[in-house]
Amino acid sequence: MGxxxxxxxxxxxxxxxxxxTYWWLQKPxxxxxxxxxxxxxxxxxxxxxxxxxxxxxxxxxPAYRQFLDWSATPWVLLLNxxxxxxxxxxxxxxxxxxxxxxxxxxxxxxxxxxxxxxxHYAAWVAASAVVCWLLTGA
Amino acid sequence: MPDRIRLQVARYRPELxxxxxxxxxxxxxxxxxxxxxxxxxxxxxxxxxLAYRWSCRMGICGSCGMTVNGEPKxxxxxxxxxxxxxxxxxxPLRNFPVIRDLVVDIGDFMRKLVKVKPWIVRQAEKPLSEGxxxxxxxxxxxxxxFSMCINCMLCYAACPIYGLDPKFIGPAAIALAQRYNLDNRxxxxxxxxxxxxxxxxxxxxxxxxxxxxxxxxNVDPAGAIQRYKLTAAVESMKSFFLPxxx
Numbered sequence: 538m539g540x541x542x543x544x545x546x547x548x549x550x551x552x553x554x555x556x557x558t559y560w561w562l563q564k565p566x567x568x569x570x571x572x573x574x575x576x577x578x579x580x581x582x583x584x585x586x587x588x589x590x591x592x593x594x595x596x597x598x599p600a601y602r603q604f605l606d607w608s609a610t611p612w613v614l615l616l617n618x619x620x621x622x623x624x625x626x627x628x629x630x631x632x633x634x635x636x637x638x639x640x641x642x643x644x645x646x647x648x649x650x651x652x653x654x655x656x657h658y659a660a661w662v663a664a665s666a667v668v669c670w671l672l673t674g675a
Numbered sequence: 676m677p678d679r680i681r682l683q684v685a686r687y688r689p690e691l692x693x694x695x696x697x698x699x700x701x702x703x704x705x706x707x708x709x710x711x712x713x714x715x716x717x718x719x720x721x722x723x724x725l726a727y728r729w730s731c732r733m734g735i736c737g738s739c740g741m742t743v744n745g746e747p748k749x750x751x752x753x754x755x756x757x758x759x760x761x762x763x764x765x766x767p768l769r770n771f772p773v774i775r776d777l778v779v780d781i782g783d784f785m786r787k788l789v790k791v792k793p794w795i796v797r798q799a800e801k802p803l804s805e806g807x808x809x810x811x812x813x814x815x816x817x818x819x820x821f822s823m824c825i826n827c828m829l830c831y832a833a834c835p836i837y838g839l840d841p842k843f844i845g846p847a848a849i850a851l852a853q854r855y856n857l858d859n860r861x862x863x864x865x866x867x868x869x870x871x872x873x874x875x876x877x878x879x880x881x882x883x884x885x886x887x888x889x890x891x892x893n894v895d896p897a898g899a900i901q902r903y904k905l906t907a908a909v910e911s912m913k914s915f916f917l918p919x920x921x
Contacts, residue, residue: 638901
């Protein structure tokens, strides 16, 4: 099958498919994929927000007060509310994908995919519980 | 259940037209007829000029893949009754050049498939006198899922990344590479990695996951690709920290 053969990459009479710029709107699963990809921007925003928070805490009480006032402005509140939704969506879709990529063996046997998934959710719940304890109990 | 159903079939006759048109045919719809039966009825009784591929009629040869109502399907395993009352729209597989009617050019896939060496590679064959290469059921289970691939290319038709970037080596080629990489008799993983770790290899995949949904044999090409990404990343780190090997 050399390039000069009949199945060469280009043939004048073959019809070439055209992918629309809006291909991601053609199926719900494509849209979910694009939203999952876009969710990384909101994850990045949370990282930046956390870094600003740390800088404000390090700057003393006035800087921290200023940060809290800025965080209470409507657009920051709205942005953070949208970010929470997207970060949760990011986590859930990431967890759904994880068992396909992670193949674990214990005692020579393959760990079932639902246990890999359950492990991720258990770790999520445990991490959230620790954060809650730090915020409320410590 | 209706006793007949309408098929809207994509036609492309390069000597007559420059775009796809649709012809409509009414075909019988008994409960055991698949889309391929409907196309065969059209070809035999109504319009002998219709061009499409098929062979085994039992989900093994992988040649009758087409787009049925927008989804990539093996037409030998897609029942007309499931689409009642119709119509059923039959188009060529997406993301491939159309040669005629429902026939697409598969040359691109065939060239890519050979690149990943989908066969057992041995650095040195052992003599026949030493017997066969034995394998335990557990060793076979490691790759068996990926060996179910029938090269039907539904995964390529489902993959928007392949549609946008035809250089992407694609789901089935990577799944078949993994079928041999995970086979304990094989010694060709390093040779395959040269092809798979390129930008157009595994890293072209953004894990849309449609290939796995479309696969009629539950091969899970998306899983094969993500697993191989992990392998390639570990190998890359090893070569960075242990440049002389370990």
